[in-house]
């Protein structure tokens with residue numbers, strides 16, 4: 001018998017439970033209805049609604065942008081006068097008004113390509129949804145996630161103008177506490193958010209830094225990944 005979730009009865013890469021959750025997920029359906037490329041769009045929308053990150057006309061950088069739903073939200077909410085630079089190691093279909101760079105952001109070439117797209121403009125907002133390819137080995141994935149978040153913070157510390165904002169995805173676990181401390185040192189206000197659109201079973205949270213204090217550290221001074229220290233502070 002065919003199932004509405006699998007009418008072709010072909011074997012799926014993911015299990016039945018995953019397929020069921022995905023197809024019946026209200027965020028997936030709403031993303032489809034509104035033309036977003038991914039349900040991840042609603043995570044940025046929620047962060048914005050709570051923390052007022054997106055203002056028309058600003059200069060924004062989207063790290064780890066593919067398939068592009070955050071770019072779509074940025075474009076909608078920042079408007080046509082904004083500058084939006086996005087980077088991903090994967091290709092991405094164009095989003096009108098977004099300068100996309102396909103590069104590995106962890107390399108000097110990747111960083112240089114993003115800087116070249118910015119052409120010296122001071123940045124008002126850095127968002128990062130970068131996530132590592134999961135190896136299935138928890139400590140490895142955790143260290144990679146914190147490493148990517150650290151790269152994003154390092155970039156923000158060197159390119160944000162004073163008062164600028166930052167939002168970054170990072171997995172809960174070892175290294176989060178130290179990373180959160182590093183964000184707190186640079187921003188007037190720091191929040192740990194778990195948007196409703198983020199699945200409960202996902203370890204991801206988002207750190208939001210509001211009001212960049214304006215002082216930077218030399219790139220790479222803290223290195224990628226932090227040992228020890230479980231996440232501190234409440235998740236809201």
Ligand SMILES: C[S@@+](CC[C@H](N)C(=O)[O-])C[C@H]1O[C@@H](n2cnc3c(N)ncnc32)[C@H](O)[C@@H]1O
Nearest residue numbers: 040064066067068069070088089105129130131
């Ligand atoms: C969860 S997805 C982003 C989804 C995106 N925010 C959206 O709304 O469509 C994470 C992305 O991070 C990218 N990524 C991971 N490491 C990266 C790196 N070193 N440089 C650039 N992109 C990276 C992955 O290729 C992946 O596309």
